[in-house]
Amino acid sequence: MAIIHATNPATGEKIKCYDLFSHDAVEAVLDNSARSRSEWASLSLDGRTVLLRSLANVLRTQKKNLAELITSEMGKLIGEAQSEIDKCAWVCDYYADKGQQFLADTPIESDASYSYIAYQPLGTILAIMPWNFPFWQVFRCAVPALMAGNNILLKHASNVPGCALALEQLFQTAGFPSHIFSSLLISSNQVEAIIADKRIHAVSLTGSEKAGRSVAATAGQYLKKTVLELGGSDAFVALEDADMDETVMAAIQSRFLNSGQSCIAAKRFIVLNSVADEFIERLHMAIEKRQVGDPLNPETTLAPMAREDLRDILHQQVSGSIDQGAVKVTGGKIPCRPGWFYAATLLDHVKPGMPAYDEEVFGPVAVVIRATDEQAALRIANDTRFGLGGSVWTKDAQKGENFARAMDCGCVYVNGMVKSDPRLPFGGIKHSGYGRELSLLGIREFMNAKTIWIK
Incomplete structure (x- = not known):
């Protein structure tokens, strides 16, 4: 069976080896995610809000261990790793506070007796995420998508497999239903087939220009929505x-x-x-x-x-x-x-x-x-x-x-340093990608903005 391994960048020494998921294991994850979709989408916004607040609490409780895991796998300074976990908790609190407001129907004046936009989840989102902020990049994509009623399947960078599995465990510990957030330990060669799968409804990628072109081409072939955050200069x-x-x-x-x-x-x-x-x-x-x-x-x-x-x-x-x-x-x-x-x-x-x-x-x-x-x-x-x-x-x-x-x-x-902030839309133009994460725009990226007209 193929394996991947985590290596400590500060020493060059291997930390641990992990088996890549077999074809059957990937199929089981896709099936379980598909079966859980309707239950999660029908959960009340109040119910999702409670779970996000629980997740924020779990992050703060486990901050020390999670920060050490980040540092051991990708080399970040321990203080920066701790700040990364704090920021993940912040984005949970932000969408717990603002999610219901962002997802409320928007009335529209028309020739109807009453017309409005209803925001409904697309389904299962494949999140292809990088190693440099192994928790924050995932959270800034996953939290608004989950609050909106979507499921998340994570394909994380191959050099942070421990972080990938720890992320899945965090959602379970916080009380999220099973299979709402799942991690796939797979190679890049398996991604195209998963994007093509009918159980995947959209893709979010943070990564290189090369990866962005490949993902966009595949998703376009199957008419699936994408958000791309690529390189910057x-x-x-x-x-x-x-x-x-x-x-x-x-x-x-x-x-x-x-x-x-x-x-x-x-x-x-x-x-x-x-x-x-x-x-x-x-x-x-x-x-x-x-x-x-x-x-x-x-x-x-x-x-x-x-x-x-x-x-x-x-x-x-x-x-x-x-x-x-x-x-x-x-x-x-x-x-x-x-x-x-x-x-x-x-x-x-x-x-x-x-x-x-x-x-x-x-x-x-x-x-x-x-x-x-x-x-x-x-x-x-x-x-x-670039244009980030x-x-x-x-x-x-x-x-x-x-x-x-x-x-x-x-x-x-x-007169300020560029940063990602849950309150502000984040994303680029030109070869830095398209679409937005965070804020109001981020939560609506993976939603069906459905027009409803009533006479």
Whole structure:
């Protein structure tokens, strides 16, 4: 039988092996999910609300163990892993508070005596989720979908199998009916057949461009709704009047959170020439304070990357950019120690044609692109095939808002770090995908907005 294994990124040592589900096991999960659909969809909103509050409580009770599991399987700093569990509990509370309001019928004026939109669940959603936020990414997809009355089947990333099984157990512990949330330990090669299966009604993917194209093509062939959250190369634009203390502090946090492995991390620091030298000097000083070490140690400030192959790709991007003229201010090397660490890196004078300019740089590497003026900064910010998030830093709030409106992406923060927040819609445009998660828009993505006309 085929197996997958979890490996500790901080040491390179295998943690545990898991058997992939057989064909019969997958069939049983699909059958059980299909049989449970009508019962879950007919459960009152009050009943679903109670279960979400129970789930939030279970998460908070088990936070320590769950955070340690995240850190052991994908290498996240333990403090960041604990914050991830807190955020999962928050999204449960949010939809427990707002779900009934979001799902209420919407009256519409028409030629009927009475007409309205009723929001009804689509059915079973296949959630294909990544490793970098192994609990939060799942929760931000699953919680609104479940509150809406859908079932969830999770195909998690192959390097976090323990997290996948722990997620299923969490829903059982919280009291959810059996088979409403199920995890499938399967290979990527099995995904196409599951999308095609008539027991699956829609797909949500957070992952790479390549995976997004494949999933969208398969789902399109079978006319199934998809939501895609793919890569990002978020612009972090520092204008001439930016508060440099605040800006550099946010730059460090936004770039090096999760060892730089976040779709909405600041990937491209676009800085006006007039303040570029000061920005780089301050950023360099802050980067030098990053402390590589055991991610379970609260004193560590730079965790390993999640996989060895990802680190190797990152190093190739950095080396290729330097070969083409980028200036290495610091880092740019693989530390001589066990585990999949990469030195905190700062590149200056990055230009079009370099990997660090054109590609998504997924790791602890800060890329600085200098701009002659605000118009050039905006052009550079939009000069990417991605369109997930971005931020602009200025003391002039109106200028910042105008700049934000002109940026081609799904969300822009003025004087704030890009983040996902249950209260705000989250998603991208261009090659960063389509559809929205979270907030009102997120809960309605996997629903039938049914028009009802009565005379």
